[in-house]
Amino acid sequence: MSFQQTINGYFGEFGGAFIPELLHANVAELEKNYRQIMETPDFKSEFDALLKDYVGRPSPLYLAKRLSEIKGAQIYLKREDLNHTGAHKINNTIGQILLAERLGKKRIIAETGAGQHGVATATVCALKGLECIVYMGETDIRRQAPNVARMKMLGAKVVPATSGSKTLKDATNEAIRDWINNPEDTYYIIGSVVGPHPYPEMVMRLQSVISQEMKLQLLSHTGRENPDYVIACVGGGSNAAGTFYHYLDDERVKLVAVEAAGLGLNSGHSAATTHLGRKGIIHGSMTLLMQTTDGQIEEPYSISAGLDYPGIGPLHAHLFESKRAQFLYATDQQALDAAFELAKLEGIICALESAHALAALNQLPLKQNDIVAVCLSGRGDKDLETYMKQMESNEQN
């Protein structure tokens, strides 16, 4: 059985479309059309051309020599941080905007946490001349100010989500409500492998370009397509889904997903969903989520806005339950340390999200000849303020 596709909208026992009847027609329209549209030569050629000429793909696969020496393995970084707009998120928004265009939609909505998906959505809307509304938690608007400015400069309207913890979960609720209220002309670009079927499968496929390139690049670097380990951070899990995709059915490759443990796994301030969550429904999907015994969704916490989400994509819930992937976690401090280590050893300032993936290098029993591919999902420009604070506190100590 393949992990690469859903059966009736489910990855194992996870997925489905648990949506109010108000959204049935929207989701059915997408489900009916998306595969067919994505397989047309017209879609494929425009998608490939934009990824190449606009996004700057293929993104490099870089052998991090000094990091490799310290960690005791051959560590390759998949440089999604070098994409236009600074993260892997644009792979997905390019694909979905082409889909929206072909479905005749005029108004685009999106949710965003760190602002990377918001920026990537605002970018493709500018590219296509479409109206763009981005929902963003009030807390995130404060802590990711540069990305808010970028979205505005790109012509998007940024609407604060003021309910709950005022972060990604609440922004997603607001985007779904907008879609309920504007079902005819609006297309909802979800930024991760979450939400009702067919979104998780669709976003996974659009992000699968990451591992598609990685296989070819590893082959030319090392003479083999398949690394020993593939590591990626997981909030909703879109960069992990794309990085794992072409290795999902190859059991020789160890898949490692890294969640955000905030102030500590059991500190009450964490976002490590598979470790802390139970099966349930969030944002239209049956998956694992952090919740109270009464089934109320809990407010997560992570220093990284992009990982600050109480759920996880249904693919990942399935990979966890079936033990196909190993789920590790990194705390805020471990992620910060990994980000500073990478900056000093390799001259790369990565996003806090990606730093969680790097932190896992210290937790694996690596051997000298092991080939390890880490998805460096985004660059650290947006996190400079957090990094500056860390440097200040280091100087004081």
Place this chain on the structure above:
Amino acid sequence: MNRINQLFQHKKSGIRSVYFTAGFPNLNDTIDILCTLEKAGIDLVEIGMPFSDPLADGPVIQQSSTVALKNGMTITLLFEQLKNIRQKVNIPLVLMGYMNPVLQYGVENFCKMAAACGIDGLILPDMPAEVYEQHYQELFQKHNLHHILLITPRTSDDRIRYIDQLSGGFLYAVSSSATTGNVQQNKEGQEVYFKRLSQLNLKNPVLIGFGISNKEQLEHACQYAAGAVIGTAFIKQLSNSDKELPLRVRDFVKSLD
């Protein structure tokens, strides 16, 4: 016979139904609100089970859910409050809420407890018709609980017929494509939809809800359906702390006469 069926059997039109969130404005208001609503002449009540992330609801019902959860409302506590409700209240009662809290409580146990309290039906807006048919229909029927499904202006005739077959008690026709409490702008489109519904010869009677806030809208909806449901406007009235709770409830119902 299920109280919902009894109601629709003896009252074919002008049915007035109200929604409120359990645990709002105060944790222990549930019984008072129910008793006062019945005395004031409301025909059917939907008791909302608060959820942290109510996707189909507008800001007013969201806020009432947040307050109710802060007050400490849970499904367990709600069943405790409703334990003896049938000694006091005779009108049909329906529980309305999102799937996740019910899943965590355990669907079978939930049905047992609801039936034991004398609940007549359930509305779970994020449970798709197909999931209900496949996994829960038998269970709900075993406990004599009607499952009341939603239809919207964008639901096709074929799908309305399918949902009508699965539904029991009545069909909940959402008045417009919008979250709860949203003001309807496209009145003509709405009339076309209401007329379409009345011509489909459905098995179930229809109540219209979402966006019905006053006497005028209620009467308009009643021209096309057996009755209507008011939620957001009632929650707003419950939040008005100038008067005693029973008076808030009575005045609201009076404003519909």
